[in-house]
Amino acid sequence: MQPPSRRTFLALGLLLTAGGALTACTGSHDGDGGGPGDRRRPDPDEPVRLRAVTDTDTLLAGYDALLAGPGAGQAAQLQPLRAEVVQHRAALAAGLPTASVSPGTAASSASASLSLSPSTAPTSAVGTEAALASLERQTAQARLADLGAASPQLARLLASVSAAGVLHAVALGDDAPPTTPAPPPPVPSAAPTTAPSSPSGPASPPAAASGAGLSPEAVTALQRALSSEHAAVYGYGVVGARLPDDQQRADARTALAAHQARRDAWQRVLGGVGVTPSAAAAGYQLPFAVTDAAGAGRLAAHIETRLAAVYADLVAATTGPQRATAAGSLRDSALRARRWGAAATPFPGLPDPAVPTPGTTGTPGTTGPGTTPTPTA
Template sequence: MQPHSRRTFLALGLITLTAACTSSNGADPNGAVMPGNKGPGPDPDNPVRLRAIAATDTLLAAYDTALATPGAQTALLQPLRAETAQHRAALAYGMPAASVPPAPTPGTPTATPTHTPATLAALERQTAQSRLTDLGAAQPPLARLLASVAASNALHAAALGAPLDQTPDQPSPTAPPTAAPTPGTSLPALQNALSAEHAAIYGYGVVGAHLPEDQQRADARTAYTAHQSQRDAWQRLLTTLGATPTPAAGGYQLPFPVTDAPTATKLAAHLETRLTTVYADLVAAVPTPQRPTAATALRDCALRAHHWGAPDTPFPGIPEPVPTPTATRQS
């Protein structure tokens, strides 16, 4: 519905996000949604989580091997390993201790080939793909976590030197859906994603106007075009479902004044970071055929946020599920 005022708050960060599947989720003391099973009986997510934990353990062992290599880039690798350990803790949260294999001990390399940043980047991308492959088999809260961790794997690959466009093979965000989601609970989340894309497009218009005519402005144009394409995809999908796509507002109030190139790049980072939250929630809200598309959008926004200087986090788009004493990495 069109708002009463043509000037609305910027949708990214100031709108009320649609919560998905919150009634049966556990939560940590800080209120973060957890994937753990809280009811009686076996957790149907356990097979998916055990596969995700095994893939994470392979990564941890590879980092330990790389860190034990003479001349290892410790300052780069140690924070990435610490974040990978946080992924493992989140994936294992709520599982009986006896069912979770022991984690590799830090500093104890296994009998694996020597790992370099390039081979670690390839392994991070491979691990991200395995998370996304399991999206359809997971319950919504775990699917949300898997998509977030896959985005973090992509950020790790970028930190290790992989080009930002070398990401796991996934359907294009603008590709036609393979099956239409069931109208109902997914519609508010889809409309919310569309509203957020409207706001991002407006925001990038402001960003581009304050950047010099150089590579930064070219990057802003590329991001602007990507968000237009994603907006169009959501509009088509909503129309297919028989819903009226939410129109763009006439204007949006920015979260802070944008007056020069530094504040413009800060706004771009803000836009992309807020969109990761929108898309993490969307992964949990839509039916399984649409989860890869939402997860791809989450990953792409996380990579663009990284490009614009936003600090990386272990769980793009969601609060940290398992508090740990390890400091998070700053890009």
């Protein structure tokens, strides 16, 4: 693996922008809060949210059963994980007409309340951390099963919460490898694109919109994912060059191969609909100097954290196999980021809804055209 050239420029900056808005956590409905005679507009996401909240109640009951059992020493590990599950519940319940989360529950390990049927969780079956880890993984899989029925923003939230559930399972001792979706197939195209891409470079956004079978938003998000994977491949070359020949370097090689495979998959998807895939830049400017193994690990965590945000946006912009693959990629990047030492977050790939993103104005926790990414010093 080659060290970075002093002439490198551009695009690990693509990995500096942390995803889009956590709008699914702040939903509202016409008629909510009105008088008794107001009629609420039906929310197509309501069945998905209700299922997700019910599953979360079952999971919380599992935590409570284990915390109430013998072995109080495990509370120090369980309480932070349970607190994140409470935050998941509050986000998933947002906008439901019967939702009622007590003040402060999202920031603590206190129980959340919701006017739904009482949980029928088999609490007696959750007597060990291994059993709770299995329940976390099952719940994470249930989130993914509802991706196709969810709106774009709710799908992004479900994918993030699912990734968090897998991280919880790993923290509880479940080291089973996650089920990774197969690379997405090219989108079927009924006819070739009518506007060929310019031979002088990647397709511009208007030309990209002509990709048959993909929306303009999906093409834009796929191009961004591809560009980010190009940058990740370069970045892992730097990471590997700064690590000793040990397990960490082996992990870096494994991650590099995974990003190369994902890059190739997105190139096939875009090429299959007649869109010119974004090419790798001649070089990339690192977000900070990497001079030793500690810096290499920090760079790897940075790459994976930013890729999780890119894939959260891709979940919202795509449908079908592409959405499922994007959710799997979000999860994989979240797992690798944690392995490289990234800080824990209850919503991998999404900004903290309570913390404004630097350089933005307006709603806290959102990013957009006004964002000014700040390189890490």
